[in-house]
Amino acid sequence: MRENLMKIKGWSALLLLCSLVFGGFCACAPAADAPAGTEEIPAATDAVTDEETEAETETPETEAPQKTGPLRVLFIGNSHTFFNDMPVIFGQIAKADGREITVESVTKGGWTLEKHANKNDECGKQIDRLLREERFDCVILQENSDMLMSSAYYPAHYETAVRSLVARIRENGAVPILYSTWGNWLSKNTMDTEKTRTLAKRNTSIGRELDVPVAYAGFAFMEVYADPQNPLKLHYTDNHHPSLAGSYLAAMTIYATAFPDSDIRSVSLQGKLPDPVAEVLKAAAYKVVKDPDPYFSEE
8 A cells, every 4th residue: 555655656746747748728719818737717706505415416317328330529618628639538448448439629718608609609610510510429518617616606607508409409410418626635635525526516507407417527527536545636736626536537527428428447547547546547537427426415
């Protein structure tokens, strides 16, 4: 155990360096709109005021996309998606699991699902064209985490946008999945779990209404940080975005949610991550996807 921890500590430093080098990539807009590795931070958000602590946490099961030939997956979101080319990591995981897959993404720093749902928005136009002219098997939706915490945006703007996008995704014949992110890193093995739970509850609420599964990447972060001996930092140096390890964990959680017939623990990453690090991340993703309910509680 001690030997594995030392290996993970060494690789943790290397993964952080990789994040610093490869952190940001924006697929929808010029890099000048948002410096690499950063997300446009919206106006100050409001405290949680709605009664969500008693919210139901049952989430719909995912029907794995079935198709002969390559599967096509579309990611829609912002920097929590494009950091470290997370959709590409998702594709690598799928390939390692024996799936032929192509991955596309429409992302821009700071963007909300409301903007993505707007057919007059620069990214919204691209999404509208893709959903009308091409066919996908699965579409991943990621909301701006700060705006999802704001009473000025949630629930009206968020839920309207999700309903619109989900309807169009289903018209396309694809399976929609909501990607729930995380709160900021605070100190060693400590993150904003209250925000993480609120994001999960708000994604779960609309997911339950529309029968859309949720990939609880934020809960997977909580699971890793729950180990007091954990040396990995899943957050980037800004304590907001994902480190390279964090992006791998998010991709694993989304993949395990999209393809429940696969056991993420048995997927070999073929040297793309050090084995000790990969095992920790895969175990966390598997545990959260199998049973997310305990993570909604503060106990």
